[in-house]
Amino acid sequence: MKKIGILTSGGDAPGMNAAIRAVTRTALVNNIEVMGIYKGYMGLHEGEILPMDRRSVSDIIQRGGTILKTARFPEFKDLAVREKAAQVLKIYGIEGLVVIGGDGSFMGAKGLSELGIQTIGIPGTIDNDLAYTDRTIGFDTAQNTVIDAINKIRDTSSSHQRVSVVEVMGRDCGDLALYAGLAGGATTILVPERKYTDEEIIKTVMDGRRQMKHHNLVVIAEGVGNSHEIAKKIEDVSGIETRATVLGHIQRGGAPTAFDRVLASKMGHRAVELLMEGKSGRVIGTVKGDIVDYDIHEALSVKRPFNEKLYQIAMDLV
Numbered sequence: 001m002k003k004i005g006i007l008t009s010g011g012d013a014p015g016m017n018a019a020i021r022a023v024t025r026t027a028l029v030n031n032i033e034v035m036g037i038y039k040g041y042m043g044l045h046e047g048e049i050l051p052m053d054r055r056s057v058s059d060i061i062q063r064g065g066t067i068l069k070t071a072r073f074p075e076f077k078d079l080a081v082r083e084k085a086a087q088v089l090k091i092y093g094i095e096g097l098v099v100i101g102g103d104g105s106f107m108g109a110k111g112l113s114e115l116g117i118q119t120i121g122i123p124g125t126i127d128n129d130l131a132y133t134d135r136t137i138g139f140d141t142a143q144n145t146v147i148d149a150i151n152k153i154r155d156t157s158s159s160h161q162r163v164s165v166v167e168v169m170g171r172d173c174g175d176l177a178l179y180a181g182l183a184g185g186a187t188t189i190l191v192p193e194r195k196y197t198d199e200e201i202i203k204t205v206m207d208g209r210r211q212m213k214h215h216n217l218v219v220i221a222e223g224v225g226n227s228h229e230i231a232k233k234i235e236d237v238s239g240i241e242t243r244a245t246v247l248g249h250i251q252r253g254g255a256p257t258a259f260d261r262v263l264a265s266k267m268g269h270r271a272v273e274l275l276m277e278g279k280s281g282r283v284i285g286t287v288k289g290d291i292v293d294y295d296i297h298e299a300l301s302v303k304r305p306f307n308e309k310l311y312q313i314a315m316d317l318v
């Protein structure tokens with residue numbers, strides 16, 4: 001292996017830069033050239049590719065976002081577009097490719113590996129929605145961002161004895177709501193993996209009021225429904241002033257936590273090792289603290305059951 005490429009794709013996540021740094025420096029230390037591919041698969045298709053050296057990745061381990069930029073490029077589902085991208089890689093002499101992104105990006109990586117490009121995926125998404133790995137890069141930072149926001153909302157809501165509904169990201173995965181809800185002391189946690197009736201939601205708020213709680217915090221995952229509508233229903237039925245806050249893109253930004261930096265460094269390092277071992281079509285994960293790798297297809301077909309135990313703990317501690 002003489003030359004590899006690296007790109008970030010799909011939604012950005014804090015810690016992607018730490019992974020770019022780890023891949024670049026591990027490759028360079030092993031005398032492998034590194035090419036940075038800008039704007040995900042779009043930049044690959046258009047040939048937006050520049051060489052990287054040790055200094056290209058200086059001073060980025062602590063920065064959110066991705067220095068390689070990212071993009072959504074649905075055209076990559078088209079075989080002819082992927083074939084052109086594979087041709088671009090050949091022209092640049094890039095023998096191996098590291099893709100940092102979520103499940104969509106992994107589908108693109110799988111498509112490239114089927115065209116003979118040695119490809120390794122690193123999970124970078126704040127959603128933690130890749131079931132084959134215990135953690136994705138960015139999830140820990142996003143949890144801490146949500147908790148910070150909850151703390152601030154709690155100050156003002158307790159003063160006014162309001163109910164606050166806080167909507168967090170996660171698409172169809174309730175992990176961010178569950179973990180941040182538990183850590184933020186939520187009275188109600190609504191996730192897409194569980195069904196709720198309006199009556200149940202309102203009952204928890206009324207129970208809180210009966211227990212003389214000054215503040216009721218409802219954390220809701222974006223996949224559950226419209227948080228403003230839920231807030232209105234709570235207010236209409238309970239008579240308690242209720243405000244919804246959609247945290248939105250604030251959850252994607254910020255300096256990565258130490259956990260995410262270490263995870264990204266380990267995964268980036270392993271990605272280059274796998275390329276040097278001649279592996280392709282694999283994705284890296286972490287299981288019980290160990291760094292592991294799986295076939296992309298196998299990894300994407302894993303369904304992780306919802307963490308009922310953690311949900312029960314959160315509810316017992318209300």
Ligand code: ADP
Nearest residue numbers: 010011072073076077101102103104105107108
């Ligand atoms: P994420 O990687 O965060 O899940 P997306 O689902 O938007 O984000 O996917 C990122 C990019 O991966 C897409 O814009 C597209 O370029 C590529 N991609 C997604 N799905 C496929 C697919 N089925 N085949 C090939 N490429 C895909």
